[in-house]
Amino acid sequence: MKIKVQTEPFDAGAEITALHAGNPAIGAVTSFTGYCRDEGGQLEALELEHFPGMAESQLTAIAQEANTRWPLQGITIIHRYGKLKPGEPIVLVVTSSAHRRASFEASDFLMDFLKTKAPFWKKEHPANPSQEASWVESKASDDADADRWKR
Amino acid sequence: MKIKVQTEPFDAGAEITALHAGNPAIGAVTSFTGYCRDEGGQLEALELEHFPGMAESQLTAIAQEANTRWPLQGITIIHRYGKLKPGEPIVLVVTSSAHRRASFEASDFLMDFLKTKAPFWKKEHPANPSQEASWVESKASDDADADRWKR
Amino acid sequence: MSALELDISLPLIRHKVMKLLYFAWVRERVGSESETRDIPVDVTTVGALKTWLSSIDEGYAYAFENPQIIRVALDKTLAEDDAPLGDAQEAAFFPPMTGG
Amino acid sequence: MSALELDISLPLIRHKVMKLLYFAWVRERVGSESETRDIPVDVTTVGALKTWLSSIDEGYAYAFENPQIIRVALDKTLAEDDAPLGDAQEAAFFPPMTGG
Numbered sequence: 001m002k003i004k005v006q007t008e009p010f011d012a013g014a015e016i017t018a019l020h021a022g023n024p025a026i027g028a029v030t031s032f033t034g035y036c037r038d039e040g041g042q043l044e045a046l047e048l049e050h051f052p053g054m055a056e057s058q059l060t061a062i063a064q065e066a067n068t069r070w071p072l073q074g075i076t077i078i079h080r081y082g083k084l085k086p087g088e089p090i091v092l093v094v095t096s097s098a099h100r101r102a103s104f105e106a107s108d109f110l111m112d113f114l115k116t117k118a119p120f121w122k123k124e125h126p127a128n129p130s131q132e133a134s135w136v137e138s139k140a141s142d143d144a145d146a147d148r149w150k151r
Numbered sequence: 152m153k154i155k156v157q158t159e160p161f162d163a164g165a166e167i168t169a170l171h172a173g174n175p176a177i178g179a180v181t182s183f184t185g186y187c188r189d190e191g192g193q194l195e196a197l198e199l200e201h202f203p204g205m206a207e208s209q210l211t212a213i214a215q216e217a218n219t220r221w222p223l224q225g226i227t228i229i230h231r232y233g234k235l236k237p238g239e240p241i242v243l244v245v246t247s248s249a250h251r252r253a254s255f256e257a258s259d260f261l262m263d264f265l266k267t268k269a270p271f272w273k274k275e276h277p278a279n280p281s282q283e284a285s286w287v288e289s290k291a292s293d294d295a296d297a298d299r300w301k302r
Numbered sequence: 303m304s305a306l307e308l309d310i311s312l313p314l315i316r317h318k319v320m321k322l323l324y325f326a327w328v329r330e331r332v333g334s335e336s337e338t339r340d341i342p343v344d345v346t347t348v349g350a351l352k353t354w355l356s357s358i359d360e361g362y363a364y365a366f367e368n369p370q371i372i373r374v375a376l377d378k379t380l381a382e383d384d385a386p387l388g389d390a391q392e393a394a395f396f397p398p399m400t401g402g
Numbered sequence: 403m404s405a406l407e408l409d410i411s412l413p414l415i416r417h418k419v420m421k422l423l424y425f426a427w428v429r430e431r432v433g434s435e436s437e438t439r440d441i442p443v444d445v446t447t448v449g450a451l452k453t454w455l456s457s458i459d460e461g462y463a464y465a466f467e468n469p470q471i472i473r474v475a476l477d478k479t480l481a482e483d484d485a486p487l488g489d490a491q492e493a494a495f496f497p498p499m500t501g502g
Binding site: 011013014016017020024026027029034036037038104107108111 | 162165167171180185186188189237258259296
């Protein structure tokens, strides 16, 4: 299990390769990359604040929960913080398993939980300098997505 | 939409980057890579036979169906054929969308349909030379997975 | 003379020429990956074509011993047993697909 | 003398010292990202701590105007309003999370 909270960009391809390397029991690797959108040109930058220490421990706890639910061979989670421009990657989740269903479901689960349980907050800096920066509000749809996994 | 049927390996990271490049409306990219497993050391190689022409047209039809079901920004499908060793990548599906749900579901759908609707067949060459090579049988679970998307 | 006209046209409607392709274990059992055959005119559906092929020899009989599991593509499009051959130029026969 | 003993021990039980952390717009409204405060001994739950903080000044009152939406972590573990503060050393306050 690899959990990183960092300012630097990441290389999704390298993480996929690393998670699969040397383990021929793996038949399936799913990756999810979340990017900063430009919101139709409205966004200048996204500022990501996080709670150091708790961000890592929450991501670890979420990954451990995924490991109890699916027969995974590996999990990588990388979440960036700091000021990101449109087009830049924000978050990466990679999971590996013998079969595709476990890998798909675990990645989907990790993203849903990460959105609602990991202490990160986004502030949008608008392209129009006369507009003030504003905090992104949590979405009811994210809570609904996370509720899909309740048991 | 990029559909390739080839013998050469592919680079998942490069395909993810290419699908996202220059499109800041994309917020989510999901990739799935299927690998040849070693089946606990029992497998020497997997031989993939395909129906040239129909393989490409079926993959294109499946991708078009995904495009009608989800608001996608892009789809890449690469499927290899020929003799592959354990650890080698077999198939890659990458989808991009503004939001993660569409991207996850479309990749999942593409893999399920590709398994049951694209003309590829796997023959297992066992590590033990006294055993004969045998064709992989289709799995009822793959049909059940594909049936999830019926409508 | 109408009898002569009939004689001339008969060879044109008694059969149709199709390219037949076989994949995976169907190919191995048939012993061929591709062939061109004259199909009798009364073989009008995918299912009837399977039945007719299974009568050719032991290899074909073995390949089509469970005809319902053999998938068929007419001109590279999947077709069910009740589909008419129509003017398809090519029929491909193969086991359930196992890609991905 | 028992009265003297009581006097000496009183300061030890009248309050507890906690490190308080604030994130995102809670941080901006409070005007601080971190502080150490003496918490009165009768403030025993997460919910009571929110209520007590909201009485400090206008900034705290604004930050906690809708206390039910403020998430709390005790020693970096999420805690509900009815959770006891127990011997937690640190409490963090923040809006619903919006990562990913």
